Amino acid sequence: MVKVILDNVSKFFGKVKAVIDLNLRIGDGEFVALLGPSGCGKTTTLLMVAGIYKPTKGKILFDDKDVTKLPPRDRNVGMVFQSYALYPHMSVYDNIAFPLRLKKVPRNEIDRKVKQVAKLLRIEELLHRKPSQLSGGQQQRVALGRALVKEPDVLLLDEPLSNLDAKLRVVMRAELKRLQKELKITTIYVTHDQVEAMSMADRIAVMNAGKLQQYAPPTELYNKPANLFVAGFIGAPPMNFIEGLIKEINGEYYFDSEYFKLKLVNEIGEIIASKTSETIMGFRPENAKIILEEKPNTIQGKVYVVEPLGKDIIVNIKIGDMIVKILTRPGAELTPGQNIWLQLDMKKIHFFEKQTGKAII
Template identity: 45%
Template sequence: MAEVVLTGLGKAYGDGTRAVTDLNLEIRDGEFLVLVGPSGCGKTTALRMIAGLEQITEGTVHIGEQLVNDVPSRDRDVAMVFQSYALYPHLNVYDNIAFGLTLRKLPKSEIDHRVREVAEVLELTEHLDRKPRNLSGGQRQRVAMGRAIVRAPQAFLMDEPLSNLDAKLRVQMRAQIARIQREIGVTTVYVTHDQTEAMTLGDRVAVMRRGVLQQVGPPQELYDRPVNLFVAGFIGSPGMNLVSARLDENDGRYWVSLDSDALLLPESVLRGRPRLRQYVGREVVVGIRPEDMEDTALADAREGEILHSVADLVEAMGSDVLVHFPVDVPPVVTDDTRELAKDAGTDDLPRTAKGTVLVGRFSPRTRIYEGQPVAAWVDTSRLHFFDPVTGSSIWK
């Protein structure tokens, strides 16, 4: 077990395209770090450079104390779980798991002991004689895990290991990966484009965009204090509502206007974000998380905390209800939001003829139906503010 340190890590291809730029990350011994971002953000390239499968063109990678830039994969003593599992099709489960150990010329009895122990943990014991083609997707995934675990490497590298599983199995395996990693305490770098996986698995999460690290921190910190529009929009599901609004001051009270309504900023927000005062009279980007909204009928709402509209779409999830409603303010169009929309699979930003569509996550007791008026209470103490030009969070 060891720490993995990336210093100024970069990858540039011969034709000038860049996959990763100046990546600095210190992954502590035993830590579970998740690299997350939309496709093409360089997270997999970064992982492959740690693995030694991709030539490092700039910066360094240290595993343990050792500089490994020029060490071939086989000597780096790290194990990787591939998205496709990459099981050896001609070998049965036992030999698939044992492959790395036999190459290390361990004694047969030791190999047998370790393979059976791992098979026990992963509930593969009764499948040891089977070939990969006779296994279900979940079993294949576990064999791929077993192959990594059995080697007791310095670090685990996982490249979207759950993306080929169906939703239910994915949740199960997610829990199992978290449990196993905690039990054996191996430093783990886990790549995913799924922010739920990132939030639930990571001790820390690193959000990447176009090869550049945006923010790294514990999941809750990313959720509560995103450094910019991109992280704000990427973390959380459904994503944070982002709208352009004018910040006004009136008798020492600060307001943002959305459509015909205005939200009053509580003292706590201004204390936490002193720099916000500089934006008075200017446009800012206001971020409202869906879970920071509620049906007014079910909340203790006061003046300056309510948005009025008509429900466009009501999605009952059982545990809560997602209410979509338009407000007549321009949507935020920046590089960040465009990329987020692309990642979500929508070509366009969430807007209609009537401006921007907001999504609120209401209690299931709400009585709002499609086409009916909505009065949404906004937890104004949890509003987010961003600079419309730079996209950075407005703090101090």
């Protein structure tokens, strides 16, 4: 197993800048997710680590060895593609044995390893089949088997769960995580699904438009987003954002939006005011309470629509002409048009600079 270091890596395709100055350190045996919307450069990054793309600039290191110019076959990486990319003309057995045959491993050794991996992934009874005779979940296991059988230093997974149905995805999520912890292979996992990234990865690298936005463990990403993009991307339903000015009146700090004024905790207000006055406030749907009578320092709004989710409900609330989403337990009957007040958890609100989108607090 190795550490993987991406040192100022960029990849341009003609005028298109797919990845810009990416710095990433992935620890030995760590499970890192590259998370971002489609076209953010995460798959390009993965293909650079695999050696299929050569970086336009920068270096890639496995431990202390510079592998930037090495072809894929000399890197000892295993990769599972989004489409699984099983060789359709080979049986499952031959698919898994393929990397070993290329390495000229003795025949009985190949047989032993293929069977061992098949057992690990529970696909022993499928070995004689062709990929076209397998279900999506089985194909995914075979692809994983092919990647694991060569005992790679780094395992690369490109949206391996995206072609599975929702139920199987949840099962495979846990299974993949268990497998990774068991084998302790340094793993890079590309996904656009934040739930996948949050639930599986040790650390998540959030990317957007070719740039790294934040690289942190899941809880930190959730609780301390570095900027507006990360704040909006992580969490479902997404964080609510409200634009407004920070004002100081008689030594007290207020957040002043077009429709309401909110008194802030003094220390927080001071910090924000020292940086900028034009801000965007963000709060997560679960960090606000709906109350039915007016109290000091609350926001008045009207119920717009209620979306029941079973255990929870999402209440859409109209404040002026903005709509915010609040996640809460079903309780009091809420009817559209009804007047309500929002009480925010003041310790869990976020402020971002309006100009740069960077988090202040």
